[in-house]
Amino acid sequence: MRAVHHPILCLFAFLACLLATSATVCAANEHTVQVGTYHCPPFVIENGTNAPSGLSIYLWQQIAAELGVNYEISHHELGELLEQVSTQKLNIGVSCISITPEREEILDFSHSFYETHLAIAVKQQGYLSSIKNIFTNTKLWLVLGIAFIAAAIVGGIYYLLEHKVNDKLYSMRSNRAQMLEGFLLGLLFITKGPFNYFEFRTLTGRVLTVFLAIFTTFFIASITAILASTFTLGLLSSDIRGPNDLANLSVGAKEKSTSSLFLTNHSIVHRSYESTNDLLEALNNNEVDAIVADDAVLKYLIKKAKEIGKYESLSVLPYQFEKQNYGLVLENDSPYREQLNRALLKVRHSPEWRQTLNQYFAEK
The missing domain is CATH 1.10.287 (Helix Hairpins)
Structure with missing residues (x-):
């Protein structure tokens, strides 16, 4: 028996398909991306109830505008942030998160948007000790x-x-x-x-x-x-010439950070602190002899503190080791990785990006 293709039935079928497609597109556009951050100046600067700012926040805002997506930002600690992205409770993590092989096993990363390295900060000694x-x-x-x-x-x-x-x-x-x-x-x-x-x-x-x-x-x-x-x-500090000299000293690092992982892999016993600010306080109060953290973060925080009369005796030693590349953290096998990377590269090649870098890192 031959099927009868009635013109009106075909028109209804076409309209139904068109409506279904439009609904799908609208649902995609209305989807709110869940973005997690943690306080890491100058990449993410959180000021109480105000919206966060910083280099990474600026980058994400430009990417979101380029892709035309809606998003909500929530605050987390580093370990919690990585865990929630890996379990897809968050879609993306935005801060100063280093790309490492261990994290790549359970997460995806965008292209690198900032390159730095680990550094050692110490407290200047008294004149007699010097x-x-x-x-x-x-x-x-x-x-x-x-x-x-x-x-x-x-x-x-x-x-x-x-x-x-x-x-x-x-x-x-x-x-x-x-x-x-x-x-x-x-x-x-x-x-x-x-x-x-x-x-x-x-x-x-x-x-x-x-x-x-x-x-x-x-x-x-x-x-x-x-x-x-x-x-x-x-x-x-005449006793420290590089990371190998830390073995016999009291050392601090941020918990679950690449600094802590580096020290653990080199069998250097160290104290863990919840935040970089806690690290600086510990060093300033002589709880530890040295701290290890990302160079860019240490220099920024110490510079800002000295502007208001704090941490006058803290300094970052001129030794570079363990290169770090920061990226945006994505849920594993994210289907949006390519689109995000294209938008990220476009932002990084813009003059506004270079101006923003100068805003946070230029020496004054």
Whole structure:
């Protein structure tokens, strides 16, 4: 039996299909994305009842506008945020969340939107402790030893060349005193620079003066740089030269963070704190000798605190390790990952993004 295609039935079928499609699209547009954040200045800055701000919040707002989605933001701690995204109670996590292999096993991430690294913050020591640390610093004594050896060699050469013919430079009568004069001459040569060419009587001495004039210029610059670095770091903490030096110290890190994971993986016992602000308070109150956290976050928080007279003695050491890449956290196998990444890349290449970066990270 042949089917009869009545025109009116076909029209009803078409309208029903069109209405169903429109309803689906509207439902998709009306879907509210659940966004979780946690306080992590300058990426997420929460001020009581006010809406959160910060670099990550700005990024998400631009992405949401680009995709045309509605969203609600709720506050969580880091561990809770990751757990709720992994169980799909939240659709996305927005803050300073590092992309790690462990987290990738249960979550999806967007492309990286900010690159940083882990850093160590310490409290500057008192003057007596600083002086003690400077003079017990092995690097300082090594540099001074090299300088004295170089002075002895230069002084010895000039003594052999000049002590019999140059009464002006070698005026003492005994050989021992003249050798001391030669050493002092070499020490002045190494630390102050070359003498006047005409101070020397022998041709070899004058030729040597020309060559040493070039050598000591670079030598003095190098020694000055090394000593400046040594004295500066001595005022901070002479015991810490990198993460390996943390093993015998009291160390703090934020719980469930990449800093805590790094310390655990390197068998460094440490105290866990709920927030980075708690970390800074612990360091300032001498509860710990050093703290480990993301460089960008530490520098921002310490800079802002110093502007209002807090944490004046806290400093971030100039050592970079364990690179960190921040991304937006998505539920596993998220179907919206590609759309979000395209919108994220578009925002990152905009001049407004560069202006926002300068707003939060430019040195003032």
